[in-house]
Amino acid sequence: MSDLLNTLPPDPIYDRREKIRAITAKTLRRRTRLSQLFVGAISTTLVIALVPLVLVLYTIVQRGGSDLTLAFVTKLPQVPTIGQQNAIGGIGNAIVGTLIVAAMAAAMAIPLSLILGLYLVEMNTRLARIFRGGVEILSGIPSILLGVFAYIFIVIPQHHFSAFAASVALALLMTPVITKAVETAIRGVPDAVTEAGLALGARRSVVARRVVLPAARPGIITGTLLALARAMGETAPLLLIIGATDSSTWDLNPFHSMSALPTLTYFYSNSSFPSQHRAAWGVALVLVVLVLILNVTSRLISARLSRRAQA
């Protein structure tokens, strides 16, 4: 290189190149340090955010870990007696109850959110704007009010608590979250892809169903599972409407009251039996494990799907 510089006639470009190189090299250290500073700040924030998470998980595992036996997760609860203070049985019905309520809520919220999300993206009408406003308001409503809603419109007319009422409240809770995820995922699909479909003579609805939605699938699935995980741990609306805080039966009729993990945690932690009090940690741990499974699954699915989309 230096040979080359010597043999060529003096040239403003080479002058400038030298000048630029000098400044670039000189400022590199400053720029690198600045970038390290930012990375440092971000990492610190991350650690600060992780501390409570780790503490909560640690406490739950430490106090509830010993409860996690096969009997605990499969058997029915048993009310402790004077003679058998430690016989609390299991929480099998609460686990199944939570899964049923979550599944019913998902069955209502997912189709509704898909249609709503697609509508919000595709239509730019007044109605769409009203819906968008509605979704935003719904997402801001405290969950306990959704419980009140289900209580007034389902529990009171039916004259008893029910898992179905609980799932309606949770569906209302999930809908705005999933709708947002659907909308974002669909907006992420390039217009060119939609246009390619239209240019082949396909109807808009066909393009949406066969091309756009599949392309948006990773985002939709992740959003849905995260909303589901969130709803599963929701306690406030359930307290009002699911009823069975002390249910100890395998009654799985959705229109009857049912046990669920969050309400059971609440109930046990307020219990006057020391054994139930302790078992609250075990119930919480089971709930955390379920939520964790959903989170990890959603990550795996979206990683797998987006990898396939790239290949």
Place this chain on the structure above:
Amino acid sequence: MNDSLDAAIQDGAVVGEFVTDPLLQLRKVNVSFSGRVAVRDVSFDVAPNKITALIGPSGSGKTTILRSLNRLHDLTKGAKVEGDLLLGGVDIYKGGIATMLLRSRIGMVFQRPNPFPTLSIYDNVVSGLRFNGIRKKSLLDEAAESALISAALWDSVSSRMKAHASTLSGGEQQRLCIARALAVEPEILLMDEPTSSLDPVSTQRIEELMTELKNRVTMIIVTHNMQQAARVSDNCAFLLMAEDRAGELIEFAPTSKIFHDPSDPRTVDYVNGRFG
């Protein structure tokens, strides 16, 4: 060194895969993505102030080689670059050149024009300099003017430097991207099919540009257009996919030799449009 080699070097000719006084040397370069080999054992030299063309069918690893030269694969998970890539004798992967400095010395122009959408024409041209910590207005102005003149864009944009880059036509946008790359005064400019999204008139202007830019910068271009490779390049590397779909170098030679007297029968077939 034997006599014929010496003689060849005196002529400045290409000896096999190697040139005299190379600016950039590739030695047994392998690139793989998550274990799948995309480029295998590619070795050739890049002569200073010449245009080196990479030709070959789609998937033969041209883009992959280009991107390994400015370490863009660093950003791709699972990508692995092996072998020696020497810039002025220093290995760009092992030799302690900071990646950011390397990229300011080896510029790149992409297949589709990609001006920064929210920036004005002027801000686009000087963006590289600003990213590299250069603030001095006089230096920015001088570099911008010189780069825009070199990119044959000065006359049409000098009066509207504050306009958005998106107001330019496709061909102008690509020349803006060339100017943006040139403003940092790189020694090497990588161009990945720079004219494939342009009309013939814009293409011709950019081809003329390349020839004019030779005294300023060494260029490595990827092109699917055989006439373009024949017209503008000095040396030519021909790549093909092996059985396992890994790209391999079939022949590296002066462009006139590749097009008129290639050594490998596969090169003959390709440059005559018989396959690929």
